[in-house]
Amino acid sequence: MFSLRIRFRAIASRIQVLDLTAKDLTVKKLLTIAQEHLPRRLEKAISQRQDLEDLETLWEILGIDAVIALENEEGKLIRVGVTLLENEGKAQNIFYDMKGKQRTAVREKLNLEQFWIMVLKSKNFPEEDEWIDILYREIDQPPTASGCRLIIL
Template sequence: MFSLRVKFRAIASRIQVLDLRAPDFTPKRLLNIAVNHLPRRLDKAISQRQDLEDLETLWEILGIDAVIALENQEGKLIRVGISLLDNEGRGQNLFYDVKGKQQSAIREKLNIEQYWVIVVKSKNFPEEDEWIDILYREIDEPPTASGCRLIIL
């Protein structure tokens, strides 16, 4: 959901946890990952004449709405991939997909240690201070075996 992504990124940027433009997230590297792991999505983007040098386009191809870096209570910096949806059923489906082999390989290449699928309705979208509480509460929870978590707000 585009509006959820924009709102979340704005808040993550303000609270200084957004990590989408980390030095290792170059267009060349993201494109290489898409070529190797998501050739159908890449072909579709090419057929739609999307700009494959644009980071936003590449993140969309990879299916990642945001990447944040959070420090847990032990002081370890953890990179977390985020997907935002407003429908619990679609959130459940995506959650099972991101635990799969293909998505795990993508996360590994991007050095993403955890992946959270967050289900939230636009009308119930948390305020900035609420996001701080949510994100730091979640990062302090022990990760699941897959490193993925479904969070329903």
């Protein structure tokens, strides 16, 4: 959901964990990944005349709302892809989709060690200090075998 994405990115930027504009996350690289692994989503974007030179458009095609980099309790910097949703049923579907071969390949090419699908309501959106606690609590949890985690807030 657009408002969740914007609010999360604003907070992630303020707490200095947002990593969407890392030097290796270029328009060219994102477009190549979309062409190779998500051609149907890319074709749909083209048919809707979306701007494929726009990072926002490419992140939407890839199904990623934010990329964050967090240091775990061992001092290791971990890059995490994040998708935010209000609907738990949709989140479950995305969770299973993200564990598939196609999405695993996308995550690997983006150097995402983990992927979190977070379910929360706009009206219960956490404050900045709560996000700090949530994010660091989650990064200190052992990763799942798939690297994907469904987090219901």
